[in-house]
Structures are given as structure tokens and as C-alpha cells.
Amino acid sequence: MKAIKNKTALITGASSGIGEAFAYELAKQGSNLILTARSQDKLNFLADKISREYNVKVDVFAGDLLQKDTPSQLYSQIKQKGLSIDILINNAGFGKWTNFLDETTQQYEDMIEININALVKLCHLVLPDMLQKREGAIINVASTGALQPCPYVAVYCASKSFVLDFSEALYGEYSKKGITITALCPGNTTTGFQSVAKANTKGMPADTPNEVAKQGIKALLQNKSFKIVGKMNYVQSFLPRFLTRKAMINVVSGMMNSKVNG
Template sequence: MKSIKGKTVLITGASSGIGKAFAFEAAKQGANLILTARSIQKLQDIASQIMRRFGNTVHLFIADLSKKDAPADLYRQISEKGLKTDLLINNAGIGKWTNFLDESSASYEEMLELNINSLVKLTQLVIPGMLERGTGGVINIASTGALQPCPYVAVYCASKSFVLSFSEALYGEYYHRGITVTAVCPGNTATGFQAIAGADTKGMAADTPEYVAKKGLEAFLKGKSFKITGTVNYLQSFLPRLLPRKSVINVVSGMMKKRVEGVRKYGLEVSVNNR
């Protein structure tokens, strides 16, 4: 796919952050949108802005993709409206910065259902139609945390490692059949959760959601299997290849421990939540 002009793009977790930025960037490039999240009010506000600025068609569907049956139900609703998905952007996800034992098993189950299972289910549902049309694709939002073990963010980063590996594997299966699957790996992104949580991120470079969305779509349209956004993030991605794994674990542990200490200091929780 060389352009998304006139195509229909389905974006999950579209009510804020990177998902919202993808909605505006896709609309700017001439795509019609299917947006889904849990908040109808936020989606309606975004849809109104997009239709006013760009004139694109925007369809809204409310879904909590941390529920096991939600992906199938969402796909059924979209199909009943006679809509097809040319590009799926699996953005919805949640993460927690904390000691592993400080979160409940229910919290981790919700995280894995949203970050992994719903992503796999939606991808499996949309690819057959793309194969019939001979074109299409999927952008899966992973993370630079997918590139190495991350103490204090263990489950979240492990889930993003799955997303990266899964995406690249599907790229290998379907690229020569006209389907591109691209994993986008953002680093620290200025979505606002750090400030609210009182996390210690001083001195850390932060990209904007708009930058991540723009570079993610560029990589997809160039047929890339993955994209690490930001020059600093790209350079840092070489560390796991250059240093012994134990050294990498120690470095990341020191970085993430500061965030956990910030949480304790302010009595708050650091989380990423793009639903």
C-alpha cells in the first residue's frame, strides 16, 4: 500500500495519546476512519474536529478490548455496517510501572488480554478481507521496551516483546501477498501520564504522539517491518546488542527503579493507558 488516501483505517485506543494522533494523521492523509475506545464523549469530540478540519468520514464504536469477546463483537458491528478495514492500527494498551508483586494477577490478566490477545484477535479477523482485496496492512504499537528485559515494567514490556515478534513474523508470512505488518516502537512519549504520576523522567527525551504517528505511517507506507521512532531511541536500541545481557538488565533496572520511587514519593501510580 503506497497511500491511505480513500482507504478505511481502524484505530483502537483512539480517544487519546498516540491513537488520537494516528487518527488526525490518517485523516490528514485522506483516509476515512473507524475509531474505537471506551469513551464515547472523547471519540465524538475527535470525530467532530476531524470532520470539521478534513471532511473525512468517521465511524465510532465503543469497545473495551480487555474483555475476551470484545474484538469479535467489534468486528461484527463493523461488518454489519458494511465497512471494510484497509489498515488496522492496534494501539490500545495498558502498562504499569511497579514492583512485580505489587500488582494483582487480575491486573496482569487485563493487561495481557488487552496488549496481546485483543491485538491477535483483531489482526486475525481483518487479514482475510485484505487478502481477498490483495492489499492492506496492520500497524501494531509495540515499544522500545520490547527490545530488552525491563525490571519494574516486566509484564508490560514482555507483552510488547510479543507484539514486536508477532508483527515481524506476520510480515514474513504476508508481505509478498500484498499485506504489510509494521511494528512501531516508540520510546518515552509525551502523553501526559508521567507528569500526573510524578515519575522521575528528568533528562529523558520525549517524542510527541504526533511525531510517533507520522513516522509510524511513513514506515508502514514504505513497507517496513518495524520502526523505532526518534533518533535517540534508535541509538539506544543498539545497547542490547553491544552489552552483555546482564549489564543491560542492570542499566534498565536502575532507570525504571527511579520511576517506581517517584510513585512511592507521591503515593501515585505510573501507568500507560491507551484504551
Template sequence: MKSINGKVALITGASSGIGEAFAHKLAEMGAILILTARRVDKLQELAIKLNKQYGTKVFVFAADLIKKEAPEMLYSQIINEGLTVDLLVNNAGFGKWTNFLDETIAEYDNMLELNINALVKLTHLFVPGMLKNAAGGIINVASTGALQPCPYVGVYCASKSFVLAFSEALHGEYSKKGLKILALCPGNTTTGFQSIANANTAGMSAHAPKTVADIGIKSMLKGKSYKIIGFANYLTSFIPRFFPRETVINIVSNLMYKKVNG
């Protein structure tokens, strides 16, 4: 994939935040969009806005990807519409900043279903079509939390470590077959994630969703396997390599304890 113009892009979690930013940037670049999220009203509002601003053709499919059957149902809807996905942006996901035992197993199950299982299923469903055309792109939204120990955000960060490892593995398998697969690792971003995650990000620098989307698309088109957003985050990613892991864990644990428990 050398250009976005005229390509069909599927974006999950498209109703707000980074997903919405991807929708705007891809529309600006001439893509045909398929937007999915739970909130159909938000998707329809966004579709109208994108069509008015860019003249973009937009398809809207509401889906709750926490439900195990949702990826297959979404795939069927897209195929029945006669669409072939050229670019898949696996953006949907959520996390929680909390003491491990203060969250329910049911909530962790939902988190892992959305952050990992839905992403793997959608990738498995759409890669064959990309291989048939010997072209395609996938942007899997991971996190800088995938790169370091994360006490008090353990399940979320572990899920993003999976996304990073999975994406790099697929990059190794399919980059020579015409596919461009990127793990995008943003840090703190100005979205609604913080309120959902109960994340106390006071004093932390943050990037705009537009910046994350712009860099993600450029990095994917360049054929990169992963991209960390922000120079400070890039430097931070090296800390576990140069200091004893036990030391890093203790430092992060102390910092996060204060943010989670006050």
C-alpha cells in the same frame, strides 16, 4: 497499499495520545476512519473535530477491548455497517511501572488481554479481508521496551516484545501477498500513558504523538517490518547486543529502581 486516500482505517485506543494523532494524520491523508476506545464521549468529540477540520467520514464504535468478547463484537459491528477495513492500527494498550509483586494478577491479566490478545484477535479477524483484496496495512504499536531488559516494567515490556515478534512474523508471512505489516516502537511519548503507568519520566526526552503517527504511517507505506522512533532510541536498542546482558540488566535495574521507589 500505496496510498491512504479513500481507504478505511480502524484505530484502537483512538480517544487520546498516539491513537488520536493517528486519527488526525490519516484524516489529513483522506482516509475514512473507524475509531474505537472505551470513552465514547471522547470519540464523538474527536469525530466532530475531524469532520469539521478535514471533512472526514468517521464511524465511532465504543469497545472495551479488555473484555474477551469485545474484538469479535467490534468486528461484527463494522461488517454490519458494510465497511471493509484496509488499514488496522492496533494502538490500544497500557502498562505499569511498579515492583512486580505490588500489582495484582487481575491487573496483569487485563494488561495482557489488551496488549496481546485483543491485538491478535483483531489481526486474525481483519487479515482475511485484506488478503482477499491482495492489499492492506497493519500498524502494531509496540515500544522500545520490547528491545531491552525492563526491570520494574516487566509485564508491559514482555507484552510489547510479543507485539514486535508477532508483527515481524506476520510481515514475513504476508508481505509478498500485498500486506504491509509494521511494528512501531516509540519510546517516551507525551501522552497520558505516564500518569496511568505511574511512570516517572523526569529527565527523559520525549516525542510528540504526532511525530510517532507520522513516522509510523510513512514506515508502513514503505513496507518496513519495524520502526524505532528517535535516533537515540535506535542507538540504545543496540546496547544489549554489544554488552553482556547481565550488565545491561543491572544498569537498567538500578536506574528503574530509583524511578519506581524514589
């Protein structure tokens, strides 16, 4: 995709954090928006503010991606309203920093449902229309945690490893058919993630949601299969190439153990 002006972008998890930042940044660059999250009130407030500030069309559809039928219901509602999705931003997701056995299997099932299943379903739903137009773009928000095994964040980081591998695999299938699929890998970001995850990020550098969104859109327009946000995160991404897998596990384990149990 060469330009995003006058295109329509569907953003999941749009009511706060990185999703909200994507909404503002895309609107600033002339994209119309379809916003979804659980809170109808937050979405309505955001839609009203963005549409007035940037003079773009904003539609909202509240829904809970924990429910297995939500992606298909959302897609049907969008089509029934006569809307077309040119850009998909799969941003919704959550994680937990914890000893593996200190969380319930239900919590992990919910994490996998949002971080993996809903993301895959939405990609499967929007790709046929994009292929028919021979143009489209998808940003799947992964994480720098996708780049190596992460003790004490085991399920979350494994789910983001899936997102990274899945996105790059789709890029290999569809990039020559006019579709850009980019895995976006931010590190620590100043959002509500830390509160939900009970993440002790004290002393860790952090990017802003706006910077993450800007770099994601730039990577999409440059037809990149993935983008690591932040220079230091990019430098650290080389560590798994120089250390054995066991050594890398030990490094991350030592760091995260002190954050979770220290």
C-alpha cells in the same frame, strides 16, 4: 500499501494520545476512519471535529477491549454497517512502572488482555479480507521497551516484546501477499500513559504523539517491518547487541529502580 488516501483505517485507543494523533494524521492524508475506545462521548467529539476539518468519513464504535468478546463484536458491527478495513492501527494498551509484586495478578491479566490478546484477535479478524483484496496494512504499537528485558516494567515490556516479535513474524508471512505489517516502537511519549503507569519520566526526552503517528505511517508506506521512533532511541537500541544479556539487565535495573523506588 503505496497510498492511504481514500482507504479506511480502524484505530483502537483512538480517544487520546497516540491513537488520537493517528486519527488526525490519517485524516489529513485523506483516510476515512473507524474509531474505537471506551468513551462514546470522546469518540463522538473527535469524529465530529475530524470529519468537519478534513472532510473524511468517520465512524465510531465504543467498546472495552478488556472484555474478551469485544474484538469479535467490534468486527461484526463494522461489517454489519458495510464498512471495510484497509488499515488496522492496534494502539490500545497500558503499562505499569512498579515492583512486580506491588501490582495484582488481575492488573497483569488486564494488561495482557489488551496489549496482547485483543491485538492478536483483531489481526486474525482483519487479515482474511485484506488477503482477499491482496492489499492492506497493520501497525501494531509496541515500544522501545520491547527491545530488552525491563526490570520494574516487567509485564508491560514483555507484552511489547510479544507485539514486536508477533508483528515481524506476520510480516514474514504476508508481506509478499500485499499486506504490510509494521511494529512501531516509540519511546517516552507525551501522552496519558505516564499517569496510568505511575511513570517517573522526569528528565527523560519525549516525542509528541503527532511525531510518533507520522513516523508510523511513513514506515508503513515504506513497507517496513518495524520502526523505532527517535534518533536517540534508535542509537540506544544497539546496546543489547554489544552488552551481554546480564549486563543489559543490570543497566536497565539500575535505571528503573531509581525511577520506581528512588
